[in-house]
Amino acid sequence: MDRRSFLKLSALAPAAATITLSSVSGKGYADEIINLSDPEKAYWASIRSQFPITKNLLFFNNGTMGPSPIAITEAVTKQIEHVDATGDYGFDHEKLNKSIGRVLNASSDDIATTHNVSEGISIIASGLRIQAGDEVLLTNQEHGGGAVPWLTRAKRDGIVVKFVEIDPSDDITLERFEKAMTKRTKIIAVPHLTCTMGYLLPVKRLAQLAHLKGAYLFIDGAHPPGMLQVDVKDIGCDAYASCGHKWLLGPKGTGFLYITKEFREQVMPTWSGAEADKHWDYNASNGNLEFLPTASRYRFATQSSSLYTGLQAAIEWQEKIGFAKIENRVLELTKQLRTGLLPLADGKFEMLTPSHMMSGVTTIKLNNSKRYIDFAHELENKYKIRTRIVPENGLEANRFSVHIYTSKDDVEKFIEGFTQCLKSV
Numbered sequence: 418m419d420r421r422s423f424l425k426l427s428a429l430a431p432a433a434a435t436i437t438l439s440s441v442s443g444k445g446y447a448d449e450i451i452n453l454s455d456p457e458k459a460y461w462a463s464i465r466s467q468f469p470i471t472k473n474l475l476f477f478n479n480g481t482m483g484p485s486p487i488a489i490t491e492a493v494t495k496q497i498e499h500v501d502a503t504g505d506y507g508f509d510h511e512k513l514n515k516s517i518g519r520v521l522n523a524s525s526d527d528i529a530t531t532h533n534v535s536e537g538i539s540i541i542a543s544g545l546r547i548q549a550g551d552e553v554l555l556t557n558q559e560h561g562g563g564a565v566p567w568l569t570r571a572k573r574d575g576i577v578v579k580f581v582e583i584d585p586s587d588d589i590t591l592e593r594f595e596k597a598m599t600k601r602t603k604i605i606a607v608p609h610l611t612c613t614m615g616y617l618l619p620v621k622r623l624a625q626l627a628h629l630k631g632a633y634l635f636i637d638g639a640h641p642p643g644m645l646q647v648d649v650k651d652i653g654c655d656a657y658a659s660c661g662h663k664w665l666l667g668p669k670g671t672g673f674l675y676i677t678k679e680f681r682e683q684v685m686p687t688w689s690g691a692e693a694d695k696h697w698d699y700n701a702s703n704g705n706l707e708f709l710p711t712a713s714r715y716r717f718a719t720q721s722s723s724l725y726t727g728l729q730a731a732i733e734w735q736e737k738i739g740f741a742k743i744e745n746r747v748l749e750l751t752k753q754l755r756t757g758l759l760p761l762a763d764g765k766f767e768m769l770t771p772s773h774m775m776s777g778v779t780t781i782k783l784n785n786s787k788r789y790i791d792f793a794h795e796l797e798n799k800y801k802i803r804t805r806i807v808p809e810n811g812l813e814a815n816r817f818s819v820h821i822y823t824s825k826d827d828v829e830k831f832i833e834g835f836t837q838c839l840k841s842v
């Protein structure tokens with residue numbers, strides 16, 4: 418591929434603001450890309466070239482943290498400089514809420530920006546109008562961020578938290594939730610995609626079940642946005658919390674909460690401050706506070722306009738690629754990874770993530786599972802592959818994730834390293 422064809426092709430990919438061929442060639446990318454005769458490969462290589470994450474590391478832990486493309490970090494620093502140069506610290510939240518709305522297929526009125534997933538979960542768990550003895554159903558595969566806010570409410574107000582075991586069969590999962598529900602069950606709160614075994618839950622059916630029984634459905638959506646296409650209206654959930662710092666590849670410490678108009682009436686803001694209100698008055702009885710009618714009632718006070726500028730840029734960057742294209746690429750890479758790993762299992766490990774629940778996250782459990790931490794260390798120390806261990810609930814498993822900066826060659830190298838490490842377990 419010559420330089421002109423490369424430039425044409427990479428024009429299809431979202432360009433990093435100041436990345437030019439010469440600036441990336443210093444990192445050894447540009448010549449590689451130009452020499453690629455396969456346009457598809459060159460396209461993804463041009464995407465990869467926009468990430469500063471070092472070439473010496475195979476980063477297979479996007480499930481924990483999504484490294485940002487350079488353009489996003491530049492947008493953040495530019496805004497920091499702008500604020501300090503001008504004193505203009507305001508931010509167009511409506512524009513960002515609209516962008517987040519496009520990610521989730523939601524109205525901007527139903528979006529509140531937060532700082533992480535756990536904050537969105539805490540807004541619901543601490544503010545929901547429930548009483549001592551009322552029940553909330555969680556799964557047995559929660560992240561601490563999914564469980565602790567509800568357990569905190571249980572400690573504070575005596576609500577009852579029950580953990581329901583989920584299953585690769587959607588029917589069984591649904592049956593178990595139905596069985597666990599009582600007259601006191603007020604809400605089902607589940608992850609869309611579990612961080613442990615990588616289960617994709619039947620959230621649409623869970624929403625129907627919850628509503629049929631007069632309860633609500635809340636979703637911990639830490640993972641899908643920026644990886645799989647999400648449609649909260651189609652799911653029919655009452656609220657959905659996510660973040661910018663995983664699969665959307667945005668600044669760390671950015672998040673958002675979707676919450677419907679009806680459900681907002683059931684969730685009182687717990688922490689609050691200026692800008693959450695539509696109206697209050699010194700002279701009126703008890704200050705006559707009225708919250709904003711929109712979900713922005715849960716956001717208040719001075720915010721980091723630079724981080725939210727970065728989130729805005731990250732969403733726009735992904736939109737230029739297209740969410741469907743991102744989803745296809747992630748699934749293609751995961752399929753390659755699973756196809757490479759499965760023949761190696763041979764009594765040495767079990768694939769915990771079912772094939773019909775494929776996403777960017779894949780979890781395995783070594784038969785000799787006590788070695789799971791050593792296994793991750795060996796992958797990192799000998800083969801420069803960063804992964805995540807899964808100690809949650811004594812699972813002792815290993816989790817691998819891929820995203821659009823992962824190449825097919827990276828997956829090959831991962832399988833080679835994995836094969837070597839497997840010899841010592």
Ligand SMILES: Cc1ncc(COP(=O)(O)O)c(C=O)c1O
Pocket residue numbers: 480481532533534535536560562563608610611612637639640660672
């Ligand atoms: C399923 C799930 N829920 C919640 C969280 C917590 O996310 P945050 O740190 O943004 O609150 C994570 C983080 O990995 C997660 O995987």
